[in-house]
Amino acid sequence: MIKSLWHTQTTTELRLQNTPDLSAAQSKVISKYSMISLGTETLVLNKKIPETIKEYMKVPHMEGNFDLPIKYGYALSGVLNNGEKAHLMHPHQDNCFVDNKAIFKSCQELPLTRIPLISNMETVINAIWDSNVTKTDSIVVCGFGNIGSLLASTLKHHYNFEVKVIETNVWRKQKAIELGFEIYNDNNGFDIAFNTTSNEEALQFCIDNANEEGQIIELSWYGKSNTSLKLGENFHKNRLRLIASQVSKIPIQKRKEFDYFKRKLLAVDILKNKIFDKLITNIIPFDEVPDFFELVRKNKTPNGLIYLIKY
Structure with missing residues (x-):
């Protein structure tokens, strides 16, 4: 079974889902940390996504829809079965089963806590x-x-x-x-x-x-x-x-000089600086994340800069 985070009309909850079968072109990523994109995720759980851009705002591996319930999230770090570190665009989930082409592995020099910061x-x-x-x-x-x-x-x-x-x-x-x-x-x-x-x-x-x-x-x-x-x-x-x-x-x-892969490589290079560890102020155990989002719903979000979920 896999465990993932879902926003419903009234609450945020962890749900169990069946583990899918892997094809030869897919891999399992064991999640370590994911980053809460607080501004966007607050809009999502409050159903404030404009109708005209709902298709545009869909993220990889999202389930449900913006009318709720929805499985939504942004970026995470994990490890592959061979021990390699991985960056992945994926909702908050403890184990991910994705196409190999969706996995970014040129981040081995970064600690697992900094890897989710690549997308931001x-x-x-x-x-x-x-x-x-x-x-x-x-x-x-x-x-x-x-x-x-x-x-x-x-x-x-x-x-x-x-x-x-x-x-x-x-x-x-x-x-x-x-x-x-x-x-x-x-x-x-x-x-x-x-x-x-x-x-x-x-x-x-x-x-x-x-x-x-x-x-x-x-x-x-x-x-x-x-x-x-x-x-x-x-x-x-x-x-x-x-x-x-x-x-x-x-x-x-910048399009002649950079594509998406090269931009990610630049993001990794910048994130090699240990100064960014000081911005990670809140690390929340996965099982406690529904409680965190209940505070967000009540406009009582704990003070912080960067919020990570730990699996």
């Missing part, structure tokens, strides 16, 4: 590419959660850029300070803002404080939520650019 690191890479950021730009990262902490740490430690953090949550703000980031709290503008908050007030702050011809790279996904922005003031006066960035497509200007 690809999101970070896309955002950096979308921004065309340079050493002369003044940079802020708005929001120091999962994506924000990964992005700020990558800019600082891999690309050696100066980065300031905007964060209203006291716990996350303190974590950013402990990790060596300066908190943005002055009247000076900035050239590039990366918004990771899924919060329209934060996005408006980025727009209102960007320098002339500044860029706001919007990494958030709002689902069905409406946003109300004032675009008649600084946005108009300063000729700002608001750019949507997300992971599913490589930016056009």
